[in-house]
Amino acid sequence: MTKDLSFYVKKFSKLRVDRAHGSVAPHKPILLLSVIELLQQGEIQQNQIFLSAELISTFLKYWTHLGSDIHRSDIALPFYHLTGDGFWHLSPNPGFESTIAAKVKLKSLTALRNAVNYAFLDDDLFNLLYDSESRSYLITAIVQEWFSEWEREFQTLYQVDAFQEFQLRLFEKGGETYSVEDLADEAKTVVRDAAFRKIVVSLYGQRCAFCRLRIISLDSQNIVDGAHIKPFSEFRDDRFDNGLALCKNHHWAFDRGWFGINEDYRIIIPHDRFTEESPQDTRSMKDFDGELINLPTQATHYPRLESLDWHRQRWNIA
Numbered sequence: 001m002t003k004d005l006s007f008y009v010k011k012f013s014k015l016r017v018d019r020a021h022g023s024v025a026p027h028k029p030i031l032l033l034s035v036i037e038l039l040q041q042g043e044i045q046q047n048q049i050f051l052s053a054e055l056i057s058t059f060l061k062y063w064t065h066l067g068s069d070i071h072r073s074d075i076a077l078p079f080y081h082l083t084g085d086g087f088w089h090l091s092p093n094p095g096f097e098s099t100i101a102a103k104v105k106l107k108s109l110t111a112l113r114n115a116v117n118y119a120f121l122d123d124d125l126f127n128l129l130y131d132s133e134s135r136s137y138l139i140t141a142i143v144q145e146w147f148s149e150w151e152r153e154f155q156t157l158y159q160v161d162a163f164q165e166f167q168l169r170l171f172e173k174g175g176e177t178y179s180v181e182d183l184a185d186e187a188k189t190v191v192r193d194a195a196f197r198k199i200v201v202s203l204y205g206q207r208c209a210f211c212r213l214r215i216i217s218l219d220s221q222n223i224v225d226g227a228h229i230k231p232f233s234e235f236r237d238d239r240f241d242n243g244l245a246l247c248k249n250h251h252w253a254f255d256r257g258w259f260g261i262n263e264d265y266r267i268i269i270p271h272d273r274f275t276e277e278s279p280q281d282t283r284s285m286k287d288f289d290g291e292l293i294n295l296p297t298q299a300t301h302y303p304r305l306e307s308l309d310w311h312r313q314r315w316n317i318a
């Protein structure tokens with residue numbers, strides 16, 4: 001059978017969904033709509049679908065409107081079970097090839113993210129979704145079959161960039177501190193974490209606060225991390241003034257107390273932690289002692305003195 005547009009229109013209308021609870025589980029069509037939206041936005045550019053904060057927040061956006069009350073809004077379910085429909089495949093992470101091949105059920109989002117690198121579609125389907133005309137046929141097929149009562153409102157919903165909106169709301173609040181209960185939902189935690197990191201990095205102009213390095217790949221991967229000054233695992237403090245943009249090396253070094261930052265935002269290098277040998281023409285870490293860090297444009301986003309003080313005390317940096 002040729003896998004053309006009508007083949008996939010039929011596939012999308014006949015998704016193998018769970019009907020056990022007397023109503024259709026809408027997870028699969030919602031996940032497909034989310035993937036298609038990110039593809040149109042340019043967020044997905046290759047046939048590799050990651051369980052990213054963008055995908056999760058888009059899925060949750062649709063779930064809020066199109067989801068059902070009797071099912072859990074768990075993106076891990078369709079991300080795994082769509083493999084049963086023949087056009088959705090999983091690419092395992094190294095070491096998980098046999099887990100995926102043996103179709104071991106991965107129940108939680110964390111387990112799935114550990115085992116699966118990304119999902120990918122049949123190449124024919126990916127190409128059809130890349131083309132705007134066939135894409136709109138496939139969207140219509142999903143909406144008409146699974147969400148016919150939403151046909152009129154769908155376009156408006158489709159245009160909302162959920163992850164962007166979430167970041168805007170968080171930004172206006174200056175970040176947030178969470179309770180343990182807040183973190184029970186794995187999917188929301190992935191979204192919050194990604195939003196915190198993205199905003200912190202952008203406040204520092206994508207540059208490392210220590211060495212000012214700025215490297216961004218063509219697909220927007222960043223060598224600079226949004227780091228926590230007081231560790232998130234202990235304090236759950238995602239306020240932006242508990243953040244610092246640091247490159248991988250200096251993030252690692254900061255988390256081990258190889259340097260601190262004083263109340264004037266200057267770097268302090270304790271002299272009893274490490275030895276170093278830098279290649280010619282590159283600055284050694286110790287050379288940064290006393291230097292002002294790269295700060296955000298607005299003083300309200302500067303790292304909080306209380307957090308910096310906590311970090312110096314924690315690592316015994318005078």
Ligand SMILES: [Zn+2]
Pocket residue numbers: 208209210211212213246247248249250
């Ligand atoms: Zn750096």
